[in-house]
Amino acid sequence: MKSLIHKKERLYFTLAIITSIFAYILLGLTVVGILIFAALMAAMLFFHALMMAQIRTNAVKLSPAQFPEMNEIVNELCVRMEMPKVPDVYVMESSGVLNAFATRFFGRNMVVLYSEVFELSKKDGQEELTFVIAHELAHLKRRHITKQMLIFPVLCVPFASEAYSRACEYTCDRMAAHYTDNAEAAINGLTVLAVGKSLYKDVNRQEYLQHSSEERGFFAWLAEKLSTHPTLPKRIYEIQKVRGDAVTGLFRASKKAAFVGVIGLVLITALTYGAYRYTDQVADVMANAIIGIAGETDITIAAANGDAEQLQSLIDAGSDVNYQDGDGWTALMYSVNGNRPDLMKMLLEAGADPNIAENTYEDTALTMSLNHDTTDAVELLVQHDAVVNLQDSYGITPLMIAALSGRADMVQVLMGLGADPGLQDNDGRTAHMFASDEGHEEVAKLLK
Template sequence: MYVDPSLVHKKEKGYYVLALIVSIIATLVLLISIIGIYILLFIVVVPLLAQAISNASIRLNGVRITPKQFPEIHELVYQQSARMGLPYLPDVYIMESSGVLNAFATRFFGRNMVVLYSDLFELMNRGGEKELAFVISHELAHLQRRHLTKQLFIIPAMWLPFLGDAYSRACEYTCDRMAAHFTEDPEAAMNGLTVLAVGKSLYKQVDREDYLLQSSGERGLFVWLAEKLSTHPPLPKRIEAIQRYADPHRASIFRSSKMALVIVLSACLVVIAMFVTGVALSSQLMKLASGAFEEGYSDEELLDAAMNGETSRVVELLDQGANPDAADYGGWTALMSAIDQNNAEMARALLNAGANTDLTEDEYENSALTIAISSGNEEIAELLLGHEANPNLQDSFGWTPLMTAASYGEEGMARLLLENGADTSLTDENGWTAFDYAMDAGYETLAQLLKPGMAEAA
């Protein structure tokens, strides 16, 4: 239906176009990163989901107005819908409101709804049928102007302070004017708005002009913020807007701040800057997290390759930057796997890549060197010592590689350790030396070699 342009607030279209541009830019910015996509889904899906649940609750619990249920109001809705050119009759529900006076229009999976709070609905029992007609017509105007559908395209902008609120306030002014026009009773329209201010019992006693003067005298930053951060204009301003609609020559008693536009634009720029910075930072964090994940994945792949004896794959992964000191949850490294398998080629590749020879696994605190000694592999032991493995590395019990060689009767290993600086005087927590363990195991020849002072004398 054609709507007289004079009924539409002059800023409604402008705010909507600006909000649409901001929403498109915000969407494009968010789509360039994975975390941005999640943010976009959150700011779009969460409000829609909350609205759908709320509307479903209304349909479950509200009383729907029908030809049998409150027929007078049903007829009013039918007549006003026809006057306003709505191609359908919306569902209208009454809800208990615990004293709250309000009404709103909403959508539920493509179905338009108008909800009236019960205390407001009671106006019909107090001689306020015309005022109630204005309130209902106001909500029908939202449907006629397709405000609810349009908001779906500007959801990102509706999260921004000032801009989304400004568009919403312009829509409210439009709907007030349309409701006054189609009810053909501006006086009832002003009364209907006064009802929202003081209630259904006192609205007739309010001195309207004094009420408007009182509000126009309110000044200050927080008064300004209270208005600009609200989705609805102050009730006195809405009443005065109806007065000026009925009498276009009437001068406004409300003065707009000259700094308002500057403050709004500055706030929007700050929010947008913070928004873009947040997305950029989030993108970098995602890259770091992704890198950490890839590093963890390559570590796991290296450990698997070493455990399976895949030397060429280990070399390939090391060339790709895999961590040569990668360890499993028990502290077992790829180097330990290579030595446990007597794989000198793999051990050499890991050592050349910078593997730490003195790391120990958790359960028995074995190092790469003690594992080589236990395996009897002198070639790998010599290789480890050549890469600065510590021959005097002690575990939490004071056990040394030389004690391991003594316990296993590995005379060749013992000589190799001594040649590389192993200390025969070191003791464990029991006060035993490598000599003591060789004697205890019955390796007397080896014990003489390990007797403190003998290596130096030799």
């Protein structure tokens, strides 16, 4: 199960628990601090218990006599997920809202499904509903509710608690897709949450993800950082990424947006304090800061914009060709993503390292090139020292990604360049297994 846990969940929880321990110590130094903490905890537990009691006395509980088919699915999922006890599962009227959540009530685990979601069981959407249930069971298996109680002081800190919560959501999506063994239903289930249970099958998924990835800027960045859940397109993309068929290059975070976001928050505070005296001066500072950030002086921005002249100028001026932006993207990655072999060659000849991995999905320039229609970029990168058998933290190699995607041409080229079909990922799977599982018979034959 460890490979299913999002790497940032462990990191954020460790930081949160350390911070919380210090907060508990500080609160415990004074009687007033202890009383304040006790009062807050008591109030929170009281209102939570009151809400759960209302649900338990009004909602419909799944049982062998109540929605028996879905009750059996819940039991089967709990067995697969090695959960010692089946939680109480309730269905409640939701006034059209699509949602579900996991919680606890005096030591008893609960899953609450809104009726709008549960109706999928009657609309040929049972597999999608199964994913939603498995996602909530994953929260219980990972004890996210209990952990949130332990890091209560951090929950009051903007950005910090939301970051941990988003990482937990990624983990539960992965676990649900794994234990249901149906990534397609997982993606459909998330699409249901976006457009509803009647329209989700008509959504052009790639267009949906592409459009969302193009929504950038300060407010888009701030909205995401203040949210407890990642955006639905990002969650879909993460499942595609784990499955191995994601289109690389989507959802690269804008360095400008993040930087402008931080600067913007600082400036808002400053403006609130001194606007009555320094309105004009502060406005000028803000404008100059934003203009400076937006200026195309960064080598990664030049590559992302496909500006060959600017890129060459920066290289000649001694810019670091292996500079990584906030998401770990290099100029070479941007040139691969933009399918610009001229820029790729320019950077590689200037010393760009094709084996650097970006931060979010551990993509390298080589794995990004697997989405191209031709194999030219792959060959160019390997000629310039791209490691064809490089494995990420999950043990995934470029050959496995090509096999999973059914790209016989890429598989042939990679093997011709020295890719080892015998390598295994962390779960013991080979490229041949990936191809066979996805029904890519031609690719599977090449890998025997």
